Amino acid sequence: xxxxxxxxxKIVSLNHWYGQGEMKRHVLQSISMEIFxxxxxxxxxxxxxxxxxxxxxxxxxxxxxxxxLRVFGKQLCGASRKTRQNLRKNIGMIFQGHNLLRCLTxxxxxxxxxxxxxxxxxxxxxxxxxxxxxxxxLEDQMAKLPHDLSGGQKQRVAIARALAARPKLLLADExxxxxxxxxxxxxxxxxxxxxxxxxxxxxxxxxxxxxxDVADRLLRMEDxxxxxxx
Amino acid sequence: xxxxxxxxxxxxxxxxLLLTRQPLRILVAIAGISFAGILMFxxxxxxxxxxxxxxxxxxxxxxxxxxxxxxxxxxISMSGFPRRRLVQSMAxxxxxxxxxxxxxxxxxxxxxxxxxxxxxxxxxEPSKPLLVDSDFERKAATLKNKGRVLFDDLSxxxxxxxxxxxxxxxxxxxxxxxxxxxxxGIVSLGPSFGADGNLITSSETYLGLSPGNPQxxxxxxxxxLKKGSDIEKVVRxxxxxxxxxxxxxxxxxxxxxxxxxxxxxxxxGFIFTLGAAMGxxxxxxxxxxxxxxxxxDHLPEYATLxxxxxxxxxxxxxxxxxxxxxxxxxxxxxxxxxxxxxALVRSSTKLPVEMSFSRxxxxxxxxxxxxxGSALAAMKKLAxxxxxxxx
Numbered sequence: 292x293x294x295x296x297x298x299x300x301k302i303v304s305l306n307h308w309y310g311q312g313e314m315k316r317h318v319l320q321s322i323s324m325e326i327f328x329x330x331x332x333x334x335x336x337x338x339x340x341x342x343x344x345x346x347x348x349x350x351x352x353x354x355x356x357x358x359x360l361r362v363f364g365k366q367l368c369g370a371s372r373k374t375r376q377n378l379r380k381n382i383g384m385i386f387q388g389h390n391l392l393r394c395l396t397x398x399x400x401x402x403x404x405x406x407x408x409x410x411x412x413x414x415x416x417x418x419x420x421x422x423x424x425x426x427x428x429l430e431d432q433m434a435k436l437p438h439d440l441s442g443g444q445k446q447r448v449a450i451a452r453a454l455a456a457r458p459k460l461l462l463a464d465e466x467x468x469x470x471x472x473x474x475x476x477x478x479x480x481x482x483x484x485x486x487x488x489x490x491x492x493x494x495x496x497x498x499x500x501x502x503x504d505v506a507d508r509l510l511r512m513e514d515x516x517x518x519x520x521x
Numbered sequence: 522x523x524x525x526x527x528x529x530x531x532x533x534x535x536x537x538l539l540l541t542r543q544p545l546r547i548l549v550a551i552a553g554i555s556f557a558g559i560l561m562f563x564x565x566x567x568x569x570x571x572x573x574x575x576x577x578x579x580x581x582x583x584x585x586x587x588x589x590x591x592x593x594x595x596x597i598s599m600s601g602f603p604r605r606r607l608v609q610s611m612a613x614x615x616x617x618x619x620x621x622x623x624x625x626x627x628x629x630x631x632x633x634x635x636x637x638x639x640x641x642x643x644x645x646e647p648s649k650p651l652l653v654d655s656d657f658e659r660k661a662a663t664l665k666n667k668g669r670v671l672f673d674d675l676s677x678x679x680x681x682x683x684x685x686x687x688x689x690x691x692x693x694x695x696x697x698x699x700x701x702x703x704x705x706g707i708v709s710l711g712p713s714f715g716a717d718g719n720l721i722t723s724s725e726t727y728l729g730l731s732p733g734n735p736q737x738x739x740x741x742x743x744x745x746l747k748k749g750s751d752i753e754k755v756v757r758x759x760x761x762x763x764x765x766x767x768x769x770x771x772x773x774x775x776x777x778x779x780x781x782x783x784x785x786x787x788x789x790g791f792i793f794t795l796g797a798a799m800g801x802x803x804x805x806x807x808x809x810x811x812x813x814x815x816x817x818d819h820l821p822e823y824a825t826l827x828x829x830x831x832x833x834x835x836x837x838x839x840x841x842x843x844x845x846x847x848x849x850x851x852x853x854x855x856x857x858x859x860x861x862x863x864a865l866v867r868s869s870t871k872l873p874v875e876m877s878f879s880r881x882x883x884x885x886x887x888x889x890x891x892x893x894g895s896a897l898a899a900m901k902k903l904a905x906x907x908x909x910x911x912x
Contacts (some may be wrong), residue, residue: 352909380830394542410528
């Protein structure tokens with residue numbers, strides 16, 4: 292990673308289209324933004340405005356069509372499949388549905404994240420996974436399968452899994468949508484606390500008005516365009 | 522040291538957990554693979570067993586070379602040739618001994634229920650060696666009296682409880698081709714595909730039992746050579762010096778000649794190989810079905826792993842490992858059932874069906890190939906796992 296780059300994420304006039312010919316839709320229109328280390332940024336906007344598309348582009352899950360998108364200083368526009376794959380190891384993801392592996396216990400799910408780290412022995416990675424589960428308050432639920440956990444507990448496991456890979460950037464897509472309001476708020480505050488401890492930046496897409504105050508910065512999006520910040 | 526490093530580097534055994542957390546699916550998979558394996562074990566076992574059985578007696582002959590008539594096609598259709606040829610072969614400097622053998626099917630009467638059945642009868646001069654069995658010479662001596670026979674206790678039960686009666690000390694007498702004979706000993710040869718049972722007797726008795734046999738005609742001539750003789754060379758020179766009404770071959774080519782008849786002139790080889798191929802195909806379909814539905818069911822999870830930073834290759838590795846685990850878990854019960862079924866076949870048909878190392882390993886590799894091939898086909902489905910779709 293380039294030490295001279297002081298921002299985690301830098302986007303300059305990013306454009307994206309879906310479909311072909313007549314059906315072609317301009318879903319992202321010259322987006323520009325920046326995120327700095329340790330910053331927690333919330334992205335809101337009506338559904339269908341392109342938030343999730345932006346998230347998948349930043350997460351190196353989709354090919355960038357036009358514009359300048361750098362994560363940790365690495366240009367993603369025109370990047371090879373391998374570059375994107377390697378970059379993903381440094382980006383943590385938390386999904387709307389927790390997306391835990393059904394056949395693994397909570398502890399094993401977290402270890403799937405820790406296993407992405409090189410240079411640690413099995414024992415060390417296992418210890419780290421346990422540490423993360425303790426940090427999200429699930430030390431009693433380690434051996435349970437996702438099936439036996441509540442919605443909030445599953446999302447906590449997902450946070451622990453994402454952080455176990457020690458990402459420098461955490462992307463979260465409506466992590467609270469499946470949870471009741473108090474649990475949702477609790478989860479987001481926990482997420483912020485842990486992310487800051489790791490000096491990890493967070494970009495979170497959300498609809499939930501009750502968690503907006505957690506953010507360092509708030510971005511609004513409408514019809515594929517970022518609105519000037521208030 | 523390397524092992525320790527491997528141990529340190531290991532990760533969550535995802536393939537194993539994916540399979541074992543779905544007990545029903547893995548049970549179906551193991552049942553299917555074992556079934557395919559058992560089918561292959563049985564079909565190939567029968568095939569090899571039948572081929573081996575066709576030469577049980579051949580293998581026991583105490584001989585280096587064998588003389589047969591060129592008209593003989595197999596052990597069930599042996600033609601005669603003049604016994605003089607065997608005497609002529611003695612002229613070769615490397616030949617140290619010969620045995621003339623009559624070989625034909627005769628009718629044996631079961632002394633218990635008096636039904637008759639065709640039995641393979643071997644006639645030879647009891648003072649000469651016939652079989653490599655060390656104890657055989659003593660038994661052969663009893664044949665010097667006329668009307669005595671040695672009975673093969675591995676013959677099918679339909680010939681009567683001969684060896685049981687004999688061992689209990691009873692005097693066993695019955696009829697062969699309508700003439701009275703007495704059992705004076707028991708040998709162990711084994712039935713073949715062509716012969717349900719065997720008996721050995723002296724040339725004199727044999728000719729009495731089969732009076733139609735032309736004077737001085739034998740079916741097999743056994744020739745023993747000096748130690749260290751070049752067998753192939755002697756075969757060539759005897760074939761040149763003897764008239765064309767006799768064919769000389771080494772014992773090994775005599776065995777191959779017989780096996781070859783059953784392989785090429787009958788449908789046994791084809792039928793059983795086809796049966797094994799059916800088992801293989803059934804197994805492929807089952808494993809493919811299992812792995813394909815397993816990948817489809819876990820597609821969102823595979824996509825999640827890709828989003829986390831696992832590359833496609835490591836996920837393909839998970840499917841490959843699933844295939845490998847299935848092949849091991851399917852092979853073990855197939856092997857054990859194969860052993861049990863072979864024992865059953867041996868006791869009920871007396872065919873020499875054994876678990877040979879080569880067949881056990883061939884079938885292991887067939888099952889491995891079956892599972893890995895199916896895994897490879899199921900991997901195509903993994904290409905559908907698009908991490909961009911899971912948000």
